[in-house]
Amino acid sequence: MTPPNYHNVHNKFKLNGFHLNEDDLCRVAYSFIKEGEDFEKHVGDFLLDWFNEKPYLEILTSGTTGEPKIIKVEKQSMVNSAIATGNFFDLSPGNTALNCLPVKYIAGKMMFVRAFILGLDMDFIAPKSSPLQRNDKKYDFVAMVPLQAENSLLQINQIKKLIVGGVRMSTSLINKLKKSKCDVYETYSMTETVTHIAAKKIGEKAFTVFPNIEISQDDRHCLVITSENLNVNKIVTNDVVEMVSDNQFIWLGRQDNIINSGGIKLIPEQIENKLSTKLKGRFFVAGVADDTLGEKLVLFIEGDQYTLDSNIFDDLDKYEKPKEVKFIANFPETETGKVKRTEIVASIS
Incomplete structure (x- = not known):
């Protein structure tokens, strides 16, 4: 089946409770840019960039191992990534989601893309360290960084499936999350692979890669990633891994560390x-x-x-x-x- 075009907005998509199509989203974008807070201006810029005629976005990397830089990411690759996430985590149109990540970076942008493409009912809030504070709504799918998860432990059972990425979770946090009813997954991601390409449930040792992702190792035992769906051709990482199978690996650490x-x-x-x-x-x-x-x-x-x-x-x-x-x-x-x-x-x- 042919995947949807990046201009398609699913008819089940909602933003903060409102059904919005492409034209509506562009109006929201102009409003955010003109009158919004700083985090909303980033959303406005992203929406206008997403619905323009260019087939790619220019995205800022996080600067984990060096100075942040701008790279070009194909919009269709982002659509394909959203579909892979939906399949892996069994997301359906109408599922509720929360976007509490900064849209300046790829992770926050991808939450919007997943919502457009999969038809999610998504709430969008400021990317603060305690995103569920004074919020008693239940969500099917949420993405957080470890600090946000740590600060949301009292409300974590409001979430059905939580993905945590950005930096590695501590053993202490993992043990706390294991006590919840929430299904929590740690993700392996980078900007160059359009966020995550693998995930593991907390407590498991090995990451499982998503469909249409090929992995191997170089002579340093570092992970090499290839995916036609994501327009990725042999990205050589600095992540030292132990290969478990053709589609599973255990992350050991950074070669540069x-x-x-x-x-x-x-x-x-x-x-x-x-x-x-x-x-x-x-x-x-x-x-x-x-x-x-x-x-x-x-x-x-x-x-x-x-x-x-x-x-x-x-x-x-x-x-x-x-x-x-x-x-x-x-x-x-x-x-x-x-x-x-x-x-x-x-x-x-």
């Missing part, structure tokens, strides 16, 4: 996972230049200095134990809330 300490290769994300139930607040481990080891493992903790419990490193292997602990008052972040590890490490080197 790997620490070589005295000839021992350490994956920070695996160490952080072991520490996540022992430390409160934000932290990370990284390699810092050392005359003897080449790189020494350092634990960075956000906040005022305090004395760590003596058993905090008990679950770590010999070489995984930090040589030093640094306290940083406030971690600098990207616009999407991701910690700027490289900048922090450079500031103490």
